[in-house]
Amino acid sequence: MESDYLPSSECDTESIESIHQGLIENLSEDEICDITTDVLEQIEMYMTNEIISISSPNFYKNMIDYVSGSVFENWLALELCEETDDDYHEIVEFVEQQVDYYLDFSNIPKRARGYSNDLETFSNFQIINQKIMHLQSIPQPVQKTKEWYDFRYGLISASNLWKVFGSEAQRNSLIVEKCQPVNTNDFTRFSVDTPMHWGNKYEPVTVMIYEHMFNSRVGEFGCIQHPKYPFIGASPDGINVESTNQLYGRMLEIKNIVNRDITGIPKEEYWVQTQIQMEVCDLDECDFMETRFLEYSTVDAFYQDVERDYRGVILHFIERDLKVNSMPIYKYMPVDVSLDKETIDEWIKSVRDECRSQNLVLFNTLYWYLAEYSCVLIERNRFWFQSAVPKIEELWRIIERERIEGYEHRMVKKKVSVSMNTDLSNSYVINNMPLQNSICLVKLE
Known part of the structure; x- marks a missing residue:
């Protein structure tokens, strides 16, 4: 799969070194490369298919949970891990590292990033x-x-x-x-x-x-x-x-x-x-x-x-x-x-x-x-x-059509409440009604 943000067949040394943890420390470098590539491909697929959801503050968390769950199931089937919380959390950490790696090289911008004093000059x-x-x-x-x-x-x-x-x-x-x-x-x-x-x-x-x-x-x-x-x-x-x-x-x-x-x-x-x-x-x-x-x-x-x-x-x-x-x-x-x-x-x-x-x-x-x-x-x-x-x-x-055909079926019905005073004036207070011809008295010093 050709991609600017997936590692080459030789894999990325820095990325490999960062993921040597309990579950995979006994794997060969080629096996680690294969696993890393698989995870990055899943990340890329999720980003492509769910890009509309990047507006959500939980987008990256949801992506990490989705990919981690998929990897966990695959590794269980391959007997690369056990069905324990510790193993699952280790996979989550591994996926988080790959998400960071992916976002550093992806042409899809991060949802937002912290401000830096090292301002980039305008491009043109x-x-x-x-x-x-x-x-x-x-x-x-x-x-x-x-x-x-x-x-x-x-x-x-x-x-x-x-x-x-x-x-x-x-x-x-x-x-x-x-x-x-x-x-x-x-x-x-x-x-x-x-x-x-x-x-x-x-x-x-x-x-x-x-x-x-x-x-x-x-x-x-x-x-x-x-x-x-x-x-x-x-x-x-x-x-x-x-x-x-x-x-x-x-x-x-x-x-x-x-x-x-x-x-x-x-x-x-x-x-x-x-x-x-x-x-x-x-x-x-x-x-x-x-x-x-x-x-x-x-x-x-x-x-x-x-x-x-x-x-x-x-x-x-x-x-x-x-x-x-x-x-x-x-x-x-x-x-x-x-x-x-x-x-x-x-x-x-x-x-x-x-x-x-x-x-x-x-x-x-x-x-x-x-x-x-x-x-x-x-x-x-x-x-x-x-x-x-x-x-x-x-x-x-829909707006253009219902401006002609009617939109009332979408309205939330609100009740106008009428409160009756019990004093001798027999006056009424009606809420939720627009004010018209009102006056405002303000005492100015």
């Missing part, structure tokens, strides 16, 4: 530069206009596309979402207490920290449509646009975590999202950065904390003529501003004076710090996308 500046210029030239519809709503209605965004490969309930949810007429209220209704809003609020902070860490500059590109598959779209958090930096052309995807652990292993939906974004933009690398920000309970705690590498200030402004569903306006102190009280007070006063002229009122001052973060590199996996496209296209055809 001219090609990357042309791609960036093309992306910057793509016209963007003005947000919240009819054109903007129609544009987004006509595609599946990268952030939701993982549902294509999920459970039946998740697929149904996506189909219903894309079949329902656009409800503009969904784009204006929000709460500052949701994890989504928290993530959006701290996204600019993460960008500033990333730019500071890597001495780069991140640009925004809006929502981009796939040039070949118009039903696929993506809105990357940013792309490195500093042409003199080694990260030029590398995408950035940000997740600001609220209530889960940061492991450095991208969740399945996030891995799918980054792959779709790279395919849409025709770029080959994406830095996946997860951060956890916390806020100080007092101003004194902020100034007393001198241990944090990254901490800062966010000013929360609101419009003086506040309307329902008015979006908060945040102003972010640059991360390179000196953290002494005098300098920060001067910055706050300057921004406050500027915003006052824009009829904005300072509602709150937030003092934050970066509690933890992870940054891993996800490389474009063309093999996965080739396997995924037919499934995406199939679901989009």
